[in-house]
Amino acid sequence: METLEYTDVNAHVVARCKEGDRKAQYELYKLYSKSMFNVSMRITNDYTEAEDVLQEAFLSAFRELHTFKGDSTFGSWLKRIVINKSITKVRSRRLQVVPMEEHQDFAEEAPDYDHEEMEYKVECIKKAIQSLPDGYRLVLTLYLLEGYDHGEIAEILSISEATSKSQYSRARKKLLCLMKEQSFLS
Amino acid sequence: MKDRLKDFVQTHRDEFDSFTPRPDLWQDIAADLQTEEKNLILPVDQKQEAKIISMTWHHAWRYAAAVALLVMVAFSAKYYMASSDSPGTVAAAQPVTLEKIAPEVKQIETRYVQVIEKKESELKALGAGNVQFAELDSAYNALKKELYTTPNKEVLLQAMSDNLKMRIALLNQQLEVLENRNNVKTRARHETTNI
Incomplete structure (x- = not known):
């Protein structure tokens, strides 16, 4: 409506x-x-x-x-x-998209930082998004901020829906990891 | 799976749009649009023509509205005149002349009346009196009166010219009869003198 x-x-x-x-x-x-x-x-x-x-x-x-x-x-x-x-x-x-598999090993080995006690801050998330590699940043921002679902992201990036889903979960892990690093540094 | 991160981002969505483009970026866009429009219109005449047509279509509803309004006014004026019980006031308010309603009447009348007058003078020359068209006259006058109120002008005008044509036909018949009679008379006279 x-x-x-x-x-x-x-x-x-x-x-x-x-x-x-x-x-x-x-x-x-x-x-x-x-x-x-x-x-x-x-x-x-x-x-x-x-x-x-x-x-x-x-x-x-x-x-x-x-x-x-x-x-x-x-x-x-x-x-x-x-x-x-x-x-x-x-x-x-x-000249070419950053191969999406490049960060796979890291993402899979990285621990899940998304514990309930972790406090999100807008500035922190923004900074972390900026430090993400291009491929991750694309899927992550399309899903998190632009409000597209995985089906739409798959269409926009000409990839499969499953790839979009797995890319997002890896990008998310990487993002939380970066945020943790930032909080340690600050 | 519940996505805490997504929920958080969604609730703070507006805060993520923190960058602003330089303020004069619009000027650049507007300038580009200007040059694009010029390039579109100037070099190719056809394109300009196409644009004109599309504009016309776009404004077509205005013309349609104007025409509709005119038709409405015309109809309401006619209706008002037809339904009015006091023609005097109408006439006073708006002097209606026959020329205004049906300028064709004058043409028809001058055309036929000339012929009729010619025939009548021929008849007179042959020694016949004036032919009286009492019924046709009254019918004609009635038709003429009706012209002021009818929406069906064409039919009336047709009837009026038929009326006049009928007189001519009658006069022709009369002439024929008289000529025949005269012929018979002269032949008879010739015959008598020949004998």
Whole structure:
């Protein structure tokens, strides 16, 4: 129900954007630029690249707006563009995705730090996410922060759902491990 | 399996969006959009044409609304005139002339009346009196009156011109009869003189 209302709120702004209304385009930019920038920041882990992605994403969103049929919200449609562009950036930067199996041994040997007594802190988690390797960070942020399920992540990254699940659990272990290290250091 | 980490992140979701892009990024995007639009419209005429058509379709509802409004006004005006019990007040408020309602009447009348007058003068020359079209006259006048109130103008105009045509036909018959009679008379006279 809430989603439906949400779509309706943006629907007429999106319609005006389709006519090339610059003010309406700016309205959507104001509404989404910050959250989209953070989505891209988490995937690319690079301020300049995230800005490039944001610019490219908004440009292609306005250019391809006629293909947006409104079966999802404009926000989630735009988010997919941002994610796809961010992934392309990461992949072209490394020339290849960090092989996901690279950290497998570590992850399996690492103890589970997620005890009830462990206290989470937002800053701590953010720092740990930034220190994760690209492959782990991708699956982890898509699942934890962008709210996709493993089926959707599998589609976005062209991997199987099982791989997405196992990658997430490894990334999660690694993240908790990094957080533990940080708390020791601080 | 319960995911404490996920629950924690979900409840603190907003705090994770802490980065902000540089404030003038929109200016760059707007500038790029501007150049893209120029490139789209200027070099290819066809594209411009396509855009015009789509705009027209987009505004089609406005034209449709205008047309609908006009039709409504026309209908309500007609209805008002037809249902009004006091034609005097209507006439006072809005002087309705026959030219306004049906300018065709004048054309029809001048066309047929000329022919009718010609026939009548021919008849006179042949020694016949004026032909009286009492019934046709009253029918014609009734039709003409109806023109002010009817929505079915075309049918009435057809009936009026039929009325006038009928007079011409009658006059033609009369002429024929008279000519025949005269012919018979002259032939008879010739015959008598020949004898």
